[in-house]
Amino acid sequence: MGFFSTFISSFKRPVAAVVGMGSDSKPWTAAVGDQKTCAAIMDCTATHTAKGKVLHVVLDENDRIRQINRTSAYTRLFEKPNPMMSGYDFMYAMSWQLDEKNTALAWVDWGEGTKPKAIWPVYYNQYRLKKIVGENAWAMELTTIDGMPRLVRLEDVIILRQHYQGEGISGGNNRPIYDAITMAEASDRGLMDAIQGANRLHGYVKLKNAMLAPQSTKNNNKTLNDRIKEAAENGGIFQLDATEDFTAVAVNTWAASSAQMKDVQGNLYDYFRTPKEVVNGTANEQTMQNYYEGRIEPRWMAMAQAFTAALFTKREYEMGNRIIVSSPAATAASWATRMNILNYTRETGDLTTNERRELMGYPPVEGGDKRQISLNYVSNKNQENYQT
Structure with a gap:
């Protein structure tokens, strides 16, 4: 994307190339995102991933969340990561x-602060690692889609990988x-070619008189095609004279059978670990939870660790x-499970008013972040103090 080069400040330190040790990115193919089933998956x-809420928190000595900084610069950064994207887009x-x-x-653009x-x-x-001369640090040379190489500090790059075997700097391949x-595309292409062929070839005509000269045959074909076209637009019937004998051609379309295509698509769903029911929106609760x-x-865990590593100092x-x-x-x-959660936590104070409203899909209300606990329960030793 062209705007990327605009926002990267010039990298002035000399760098030295690194050879071997997986210092170059692995080749990839754009065909994955171009195939319709893969694209749907x-x-x-990506849609479900983008639902995640990115927050800046502070942990205590037991690695439990001590503070949630909802208004910190880091939390707000992921609400509007850059001038051209929302947090969802990012x-x-x-x-x-990552999937492609x-x-x-x-x-990460740190600006001047x-x-x-x-x-x-x-x-x-593509990209490759290079050693920054005079520093114990690395740079990443990126070739963006405009074909221009860009140098950025590796510490300022967020890297997410999958199918990663620990070899080099890149994830695996697809x-x-x-x-x-290839099979799915071939089946689609075969069906399209057959349909287009059926629209082009209607049949052949046997002439009962002597074979015409080449030019006359060409003119005769054009006339017949015009008659067929006119007939298609006006009722679908055309006439032949006594010297013509028309035979329609039946075009048999080839495509993988339903069972074959189901097996091919099943391989894609399995590879991406995404049930078909999740993609088409018919998954039950257990399937969605497993997904x-x-x-x-x-x-989300991988993103959280990568974001943390890039944004915070040691x-x-x-x-x-x-x-x-x-x-x-x-x-x-x-909805049944959500209602059960609301009923079970109604008097315990485990959920705030706004958290309960969120479960029902309602917007928060002012003052709804306070926890309220029922006083209907007391110790059995003190129950006489509350009864008459």
Whole structure:
């Protein structure tokens, strides 16, 4: 994306190339995102991933959340990561790129201060690591989609990987599904070619008189085609004279059978660990919970750790600063489960008024963040004090 180069300040320190040790990005193919089933799966995953709420928190010595900084610069950063994106757009873009290339990159723009100014997803063709001369630090040379190389400090790059075997700086590749994608595309292409062929070839005409000269045959074909076209627009019947004998051609379309296509698509759903029912919106509660636990929550965890590593210094990290990605209330739960949660917590104070409203899909209200506890329960030793 062209705007990326605009916001990266010039990198003036000399760098030295690094050879070997997986210092170059792995090749990738754009065919994954172009295939319709893969695109539907990737869109589904990116949509659910983008529902996550990114928050700045502070942990105590037991790694429990001591403070949620909802108004800190870091929390607000993910509400509006850059001038061209919302927080939803950013999370969606990172998830899509992760599935398409198995390595998603974003660059943190610190501006002139100590707080992050913006975060930009990096739309790259390739990248490589280079050593910064005179420093114990690394740079990443990115070739963006405009074909220009850009240098940024590695510490300012957020890196997400999947299918990662610990070799080099890139995630794996999508080679295991290349055959399935090729088969799906071939079936679609075969069906389209057959349909187009059927629209082009209607039949053949046997002439009962002597064979005409080539030019006369060509003129005769044109006349017949015009008659067929006119007939198609006016009732579908055309006439032949006594010297013509028309035979319609039946075009048999080829495409993979329903069972074959189901098997091919099943391979794609399995590879992305996304049930078809989740993609088409018919999944039951248990399927959705399994999907979130196996697919979305690990992605949120990876994002949280990558965001934390890029945004906080070692000292800030030791002070308990973290970035977390949390789920909206009971995201995968059915209405019945949500009502059960509301009933069970009605008098315990476990949920605030606004948290209860969130479960029902209602907006928060002023003063709704206070916890209210029922006083209907007392110790059995003191019950006489509350009874007459």
